[in-house]
Amino acid sequence: MEGIRTLKPEVKYFIDTYLAHQKDLDCAACRLTSEAKAEALHYLEDYGFPSLHSEDYRHIDMVSLLGKQWNISSEGELKTETKNRFATLDGYQIARINGNCPDDAQLESLRESLPSGCYVGSLNSFLSSDAPEKQKKRVADVYAKHAAPDNDAMVALNTLFAIDALLVFVPEGTCIDKILHLEHIIAANSLQMIVDRVVIVVEKNAQLEILLSDTNPSSWDNESLYLSVVEVDLGPSALATIYLSEETSKKHNKLASYFIRQQAYSKVAMHTVVLHNGVTRNNVWSRFLGEHASLTLNGMAIVDEERLIDTFTRVEHVKPHCYTNERYKHVALGRSTASFTGRIFVAQGAVKTEAYQQDRNLLLSPDAYIYAKPHLEIYADDVQCSHGMTTGQLDAEVLFYMQQRGIPLEVAEKILSMAFTEDIIAAIPNEPLRRLFSEAVASYYFRDM
Secondary structure: OOOOOOOOHHHHHHHHHHHHHHHHHHHHOOHHHHHHHHHHHHHHHHHOOOOOOOHHHOOOOHHHHHOOOOEOOOOOOOOOOOOOOOOOOOEEEEEEEOOOOOOHHHHHHHHHHOOOOOEEEEHHHHHOOOOOHHHHHHHHOOOOOOOOOOOOHHHHHHHHHOOOOEEEEEOOOOEOOOEEEEEEEOOOOOOEEEEEEEEEEEOOOOEEEEEEEEEOOOOOOOOEEEEEEEEEEEOOOOEEEEEEEEEOOOOEEEEEEEEEEEOOOOEEEEEEEEEEOOEEEEEEEEEEOOOOOEEEEEEEEEEOOOOEEEEEEEEEEOOOOOEEEEEEEEEEOOOOEEEEEEEEEEOOOOOOOEEEEEEEEEEOOOOOEEEEEEEEEEOOOOOEEEEEEEEEOOOHHHHHHHHHOOOOHHHHHHHHHHHHHHHHHHOOOOHHHHHHHHHHHHHHHOOOO
């Protein structure tokens, strides 16, 4: 007879909470999302949450973070105004609160502005709509397939409580002519867990430029847990440029996983900017499903006080002639922690692979910590791969030179710190967005001056 499993308290709390609300959660979900819940439940029962002994989670205490009595309600309302840094962008913009889909009126207005066949809205609604069966099958083949519940504990937990997803669908041969901004506002009650799921499907020869931003109301002071999973699927020769922005509070805990799957000749560029946060874990899982596809990962984060940024990437080259370029930069001040773990896997037969990985760090406090572990795992010949990392401080000679020219030391340090991440911002192809990010970095450093 099979022995009785003893669940750790933090795992048992979430499973008991799910079972107590299972009827409501399953009724609100469609069959597609409901089917994935059973697999997620089994995974959590068997494996639980990663500890500090886990190789991939050594620098973030998941057990302590998830050991709190989190409330699963998605309710929330704005009691104060939140600043939309990107309000001036010439594009399509919608706002949502606490992982919920925007209201029907807002979505209907947006869809009327988009090219024919494009869809932004509820995944459940799309699957029950009169959309072509071929498109609905394409979407169904993405949800919980790329981000399988047995991939990672955070994905399993998200899947267990998710009842819907925000779907962005761009049909074959269609180009959305302006940037699509999905503003996500965290307006949580105390100890509230927010579950968010986004599915992005860009079909053959289609193009999408999208900004996913996370913000808090300026005076918000509640502790929150944000579980986010984003699945991105590109058809042959599709193009997607994705921007990720986080400006939240020091009591905000974000556990996000991004899954990217690319067919032949497709191109993805993902640009990440984190300026204000509490605890952030960003996972990026990528796999090439066709030849001659390319992926660019370009990111920066500035952490101070006791904030933490933990970035994990795994890029799987399982097809020949594909290209990856990863560049991340972190600035650590105060008693903060910045961590990067990057893995590039090149399978046997994936010849002519080009894969490059760099992690550069600026340590500006004796009490801050920076960890970096770039990694290559190569099983093919005839490839070009490299990886590297550096951690350093501001150049004392340059600081002295600037002071000799009349620039105060504090200002000189801020200018050089801004210059350290300038190449990450400069790589953003959207000029208005690049300018807004550059202004945001300047505002961060000179906010008290």
